[in-house]
Amino acid sequence: MDLVERLLDGDRRALARAITLTENEDPAAAEIAAAVYPHTGQGRVIGVTGPPGAGKSTIVDGLTHLYRQAGLRVAVVAVDPTSPFTGGAILGDRIRMRRSAADAGVFIRSLATRGQLGGLSWHTGSVIRLLDAAGFPVIVVETVGAGQAEVEIMRHAETTVVVMIPGLGDEVQAIKAGILEIADVLAVNKADREGADALVKELQMMLQLGRPRVRPAEASSGEASPGVALPGVAWLPPVLKTVATSDQGLGDLVAAVDSHYRFLEESGGLAIRRRRELDAEIRGIIRDVAGQAACAWAETAGSWAEAFTRVIARRVDPRSAASELVSEFLGPRT
Amino acid sequence: MTQGKVRVLVAKPGLDSHDRGAKVVARAYRDAGMEVIYTGLHQTPEEVVEAAIQEDVDVIALSILSGAHLTLVPMVAGLLRERGIDDVLLLVGGIIPAEDRPNLKQAGAAEVFGPGSNLDEIVDFTRRNLRRGA
Numbered sequence: 001m002d003l004v005e006r007l008l009d010g011d012r013r014a015l016a017r018a019i020t021l022t023e024n025e026d027p028a029a030a031e032i033a034a035a036v037y038p039h040t041g042q043g044r045v046i047g048v049t050g051p052p053g054a055g056k057s058t059i060v061d062g063l064t065h066l067y068r069q070a071g072l073r074v075a076v077v078a079v080d081p082t083s084p085f086t087g088g089a090i091l092g093d094r095i096r097m098r099r100s101a102a103d104a105g106v107f108i109r110s111l112a113t114r115g116q117l118g119g120l121s122w123h124t125g126s127v128i129r130l131l132d133a134a135g136f137p138v139i140v141v142e143t144v145g146a147g148q149a150e151v152e153i154m155r156h157a158e159t160t161v162v163v164m165i166p167g168l169g170d171e172v173q174a175i176k177a178g179i180l181e182i183a184d185v186l187a188v189n190k191a192d193r194e195g196a197d198a199l200v201k202e203l204q205m206m207l208q209l210g211r212p213r214v215r216p217a218e219a220s221s222g223e224a225s226p227g228v229a230l231p232g233v234a235w236l237p238p239v240l241k242t243v244a245t246s247d248q249g250l251g252d253l254v255a256a257v258d259s260h261y262r263f264l265e266e267s268g269g270l271a272i273r274r275r276r277e278l279d280a281e282i283r284g285i286i287r288d289v290a291g292q293a294a295c296a297w298a299e300t301a302g303s304w305a306e307a308f309t310r311v312i313a314r315r316v317d318p319r320s321a322a323s324e325l326v327s328e329f330l331g332p333r334t
Numbered sequence: 335m336t337q338g339k340v341r342v343l344v345a346k347p348g349l350d351s352h353d354r355g356a357k358v359v360a361r362a363y364r365d366a367g368m369e370v371i372y373t374g375l376h377q378t379p380e381e382v383v384e385a386a387i388q389e390d391v392d393v394i395a396l397s398i399l400s401g402a403h404l405t406l407v408p409m410v411a412g413l414l415r416e417r418g419i420d421d422v423l424l425l426v427g428g429i430i431p432a433e434d435r436p437n438l439k440q441a442g443a444a445e446v447f448g449p450g451s452n453l454d455e456i457v458d459f460t461r462r463n464l465r466r467g468a
Contacts, residue, residue: 013417016390024338087339088364094385095374102381107388112339112369 003028004035007134012107015134019109022126033126036133043075043132046257047157048142049182054163055189057096058244059253060142064100066254067138073105075136077127079143079153082112089113093142107136122288124153125281152284154182155277158270159260161185161253164203166195180206183237185256191241191249203239235263298325340368340464342393345382346375347410350400350428355449359395359427362453363460379409386414386422392464396443398428404437411442421465427451 006014018036022029046063048056057078064074078093091110100106111127124141131139143153154160162183179186186207188199238256242249264270298304307321316324344360346353353375360370371389373382386394394414398406407426414422426438427447435446444463447456 013387013390013419016388020338020341020390026338082369083364086365087367089369090360090364091369091371091389094371098374101373101385102378108385109388110369110371114339 001031001035004032007036007130008039010135015107015130016109018130019111019127022123022130023111023114025123029126033129036130039133040129041132043128043136043139044159044261045128045139045141045157047154047160048140048163049144049154049160050163050179051165051168052144054165055242055244056142056144056163057093059161059163059187059189059242059250060093060140061097061100062244062247062250063140063254063257064097064103064106064138065247066250068100068103068105072137073135074100074107074138074140075131075134076100076106076108077124077131077139077141078108078110079141080110080112081144082114084115087115107131107134122285124156125277128156151182155280158264158273159184159257161187161257163187163189164199165190166193166199184235184260185253186237186239187242187249187253188239189242189244192243196241200239200241207237207239235260235269294326294329297329302328340393340461341389341391342368342370342395342460343373343382343386343389343391344370344395344397345373345377345385346397347377347379347382347406348398348400348402349376350398350402351375352399353397355399355427356395356397359397359453359456362457363395366457366461368457368460379406379413382410383413383417383419387417387419391422392466393423393425393460395425395427395460398426398430401429403428403430404434407438407443408441414442423460423463423465425456425460427456 003014003018007018018032020026021032048060048063050056060076060078064076067074076097078091078097080089080091080093082089089112091112093110094101094108097108101108109127128139128141141153141157160182162179162185164179164186166188186203188196188203190196240249240252240256242253244250261270264273298307302325304325307316307325310316311318311321342360342363344356344363346356356372360372363370371385371391373385377385382394382396394410396403396407396410403426407424411424414420414424424443425445425447426443428449430438430446430448438446445459
């Protein structure tokens, strides 16, 4: 397929077009996905997420710069939310990545989540594989860690960096709980602001409480040091301080990210994560595709109208009505 | 099947630092259901075209209030031609004297929108003149 050949050859227009076709669920996308799959598997995926205003794009720009200095080409996928009211989106992450945008060894693609029904989370895996096949050894995926879709997207990352800033107040308590689930490395950005050290301590404490203690037989010190893997121990996410606008702390951040990746490789965790992610991706697509097919069938060939009328008249509850329609759809297979 | 969205690159080439107009237009495009990539200030023509390629946009909307439009627009249009890109709608907005508009259109701009242009008209023109079946 010509587009795929050009993509594999390094043609950026072909790569960009393939991403568009994938996003749009164009009929050609399936063929493209099949053709590139054998060429994937070399790239590593780093996720960067956190609340709005944390400085994620600036951090991504800084990380990209350092990986470029190490001679690696970098692809960045920057995800922003689609407006639920207008269906449009302002994709403004490129503004903070000036250095990277001017670098020929960097490819930046801004994507919108495109709403809850499926939306981008369906396609993230496919888009990442396109970038992988195009030969980028480092792929950074950046999202605003606000909703379910964004958390789904982070599943594709092998190492997830969560960026926090001091001074967000109590609203961040809820965020913190979710963050501890997905963070492999924590960065307290804008660390020159008041409250940075307190936030670092607070996060470290929450991480320690949430992690299993090392059994004395397995380690000499009896407690896991952040960022250092001991045999038999899960990774304890380090909490780092950064001031991304002046590149402070970014060297340590890259070191922590690389260290986590090595830990995954050496512990076999990488293979486990990849299996889990692929399993979840396939199931997610099956659910979405089959779900859409069932709804479409129910509306056209099935008893949608009749069932809906009964629900409105309060003769049947919505869940039962849905079950009936699904059984009808599945027919003799039920 | 997800429908495609119209993707617009709002770009500020050159040394001009006034971007309020560009942001107003960007919001208008967003409110019309389009995806807008805003580049920020001080882009070179090469950076504009490279962004347009990576983002696979349908439209490039150049915002120029510095008076350098007679240089910048042909440069952007020239680079697009050089890279074989013929399916992107090129629009120009900003402080553009009437007598310069034919020049810009000849260089490759599909339309020029001066200060105070009606946002609905800009969005409408964009939709009607897309070069890719979006």
